[in-house]
């Protein structure tokens with residue numbers, strides 16, 4: 001096992017971290033957590049991430065969780081990989097961090113409200129779904145409009161925000177939001193599919209197998 005280890009789940013937001021690692025080019029082990037079987041709640045995995053979620057990244061002897069924090073760390077540690085823009089005159093100094101947090105705390109929640117409303121209520125699931133769709137209706141036109149004028153979220157420069165956005169719209173969410181009929185988002189997806197780090201990450205995500213969790217390198221969290 002390499003010293004960098006990503007715990008991920010199939011078709012989850014961990015895809016963004018997987019793509020970031022591919023873009024960096026660091027050697028890493030990817031361990032698939034079987035969410036459908038509840039492996040994220042196993043005692044072994046809870047030692048890695050007590051929040052019972054993926055992604056979790058073991059790197060430099062530490063375990064990092066929370067996608068936005070992981071991506072922020074990777075961007076700062078491997079600046080040459082250009083995961084986020086730093087010298088783009090179109091982009092304000094705080095914008096990439098704002099966008100990361102927007103993806104993880106806003107878009108991800110809208111997605112979960114629509115696809116997994118039971119996580120939010122013991123009451124009416126349709127009410128939660130409606131709230132999620134209301135959120136999407138607010139942000140979707142802005143995203144479509146911005147991507148219709150640019151190649152990537154930050155203009156000519158690819159970033160992990162492109163992957164995060166694409167994931168937020170992926171799978172069943174795409175059907176619910178009629179993404180195939182949103183031309184800019186469609187073109188963005190086609191472009192992203194050809195981006196080498198993303199293509200490699202998708203392949204790895206699909207081919208990965210879940211298995212026993214090795215906690216030998218896990219150090220106790222604070």
Ligand SMILES: N[C@@H](CCC(=O)N[C@@H](CS)C(=O)NCC(=O)O)C(=O)O
Nearest residue numbers: 012013052053054055066067068104
């Ligand atoms: N705030 C966390 C959320 C992570 C999260 O929700 N991960 C989902 C997959 S996309 C998960 O592991 N869910 C566990 C479950 O469904 O039980 C982050 O941004 O990393």
